[in-house]
Amino acid sequence: MFRSRSLPSRLLGIVAAVGLAVGLSLQAAPRAAAAPEGGASQAAAPRAAASLKQITDFGTNPTGLLMHLYVPNNVRANPPILLALHGCQGTGPYLYSSTDFGALADQYGFLVIYPSTNPGGSCWDVSSDQALTRNRGSDPVGLMSMITYTERHYGGNADAVYVTGESSGGMMTNVMLADYPDVFKAGAAFMGVPYHCFYTGSVRGWNADCAQGKVSMSPQQWGGLVRSTGDPGYTGPRPRVQLWHGTADPILSHNDLGEEIKQWTDVLGVSPTPSATDTPAPNWNRTRYANSAGTTQVEAYSIAGAGHQLPVQGTAMAASAIHFMGLDARPSGGGTTGALHAVDAGKCLTDANNATPGIQQQIHTCTGGADQAWTRTASNQLTVTVGGSTLCLDADARGTTDGTKVIVWSCNGQANQQWQLNPNGTVTGAQSGLCLDVAGLATADGSPVQLWSCSGGRNQQWTLG
Numbered sequence: 001m002f003r004s005r006s007l008p009s010r011l012l013g014i015v016a017a018v019g020l021a022v023g024l025s026l027q028a029a030p031r032a033a034a035a036p037e038g039g040a041s042q043a044a045a046p047r048a049a050a051s052l053k054q055i056t057d058f059g060t061n062p063t064g065l066l067m068h069l070y071v072p073n074n075v076r077a078n079p080p081i082l083l084a085l086h087g088c089q090g091t092g093p094y095l096y097s098s099t100d101f102g103a104l105a106d107q108y109g110f111l112v113i114y115p116s117t118n119p120g121g122s123c124w125d126v127s128s129d130q131a132l133t134r135n136r137g138s139d140p141v142g143l144m145s146m147i148t149y150t151e152r153h154y155g156g157n158a159d160a161v162y163v164t165g166e167s168s169g170g171m172m173t174n175v176m177l178a179d180y181p182d183v184f185k186a187g188a189a190f191m192g193v194p195y196h197c198f199y200t201g202s203v204r205g206w207n208a209d210c211a212q213g214k215v216s217m218s219p220q221q222w223g224g225l226v227r228s229t230g231d232p233g234y235t236g237p238r239p240r241v242q243l244w245h246g247t248a249d250p251i252l253s254h255n256d257l258g259e260e261i262k263q264w265t266d267v268l269g270v271s272p273t274p275s276a277t278d279t280p281a282p283n284w285n286r287t288r289y290a291n292s293a294g295t296t297q298v299e300a301y302s303i304a305g306a307g308h309q310l311p312v313q314g315t316a317m318a319a320s321a322i323h324f325m326g327l328d329a330r331p332s333g334g335g336t337t338g339a340l341h342a343v344d345a346g347k348c349l350t351d352a353n354n355a356t357p358g359i360q361q362q363i364h365t366c367t368g369g370a371d372q373a374w375t376r377t378a379s380n381q382l383t384v385t386v387g388g389s390t391l392c393l394d395a396d397a398r399g400t401t402d403g404t405k406v407i408v409w410s411c412n413g414q415a416n417q418q419w420q421l422n423p424n425g426t427v428t429g430a431q432s433g434l435c436l437d438v439a440g441l442a443t444a445d446g447s448p449v450q451l452w453s454c455s456g457g458r459n460q461q462w463t464l465g
Helices: 013-022 092-098 101-108 139-154 168-179 219-230 255-267 317-325
Strands: 052-055 066-070 081-085 111-116 161-166 186-190 240-246 276-281 284-290 296-303 336-338 340-342 347-350 362-364 374-376 382-386 389-395 406-409 419-421 427-429 435-438 447-452 462-464
Touching (some): 066 092, 066 139, 081 092, 081 139, 081 168, 092 111, 101 317, 139 168, 161 317, 168 219, 240 255, 255 284, 255 296, 296 317, 406 447
Parallel strands (some): 081 111, 081 161, 240 296
Antiparallel strands (some): 052 066, 276 284, 284 296, 336 374, 382 389, 389 406, 427 435, 435 447
């Protein structure tokens, strides 16, 4: 259905033989069986298997796309919507099974649309005249129908719609942001190319020069294509953009990341010179491009040594995208309260000794009990309340060395009781700068938690909520 306001079908030999096999997205069994809406799942899964729904007859769909919708059991009222786009040879259920976006939806209560291309396993159309202009036809029109259906039938928030994708889905992320700038608030493109870079004039055409990073233009030229072609005449606000690419990508050149940065900084009216640079995790080189108010409009991650494999499941990549888009935000009013999940172990930080000061904290199977309910306060404390007694997460004896025990103690406002929850999934002590760490990479109930130098390891990845 149209909004108001009004890769390839033929691949070059080497791309077909090598590129798709390496990972423009290979098929795998999803972790939950997809059932038609109104039907029953045919396989059990660790989490909410029945909530991955196949939806038919969702509206105007010129290319016959398939739609799956993930509805978490704890979906919030008026939930945000994330459109998540697979790569070549992928499907919506495959993307659900191979990335962390569904698990993050469980934590934060948003909806995820997982579309699939037609024919099955094909790339998205990011190359035709129809696809590259608003409401002209092809895949983007079907994708918009899915969004409208989700708003109308699942209470999705039309003012909180986001898009992400990998490879061909990263390319389509850029296309959707250009074609429908009034629909999306932000997007995160993994291993994509600039909008219009893959243009061939044919449906699902393959543009080898773009794939190989040989297409280079000025920021003004790239931005001009978005303004003149995507949604001609549109002058309203534009969605913020996050970009990811590996330096060793053999399928879509890392050069395309620089071209994407040029395009979106121009579209969003910020300098192509970074306003900030840092390394939030080993081999993650991040650049930010902020406006005059200091708000980041474009954020780019260059992952040293990474091939065509982003986002890597079990790392903080998907969580960083969710954070950039704001999907991890909670309604205002008071601090954030919830379980602090240890990503690698799949367990929760637990005050197993009923608010006894001085006891080292552990991970245990998540139960939803009060001993696993942590509140992040406005003072950056993490508090737990058991039996009417509230204590703060604390670096024992104000320690700042590897192996310092993490305990609970009477709240005193000191720096060893202040914690930073970072976009890359780590939790760092304000005093020490060290990471909250499950000792010895352990995953068993009762494994102790300590401070340790930040390494990017999965035993240092946490989510709150």
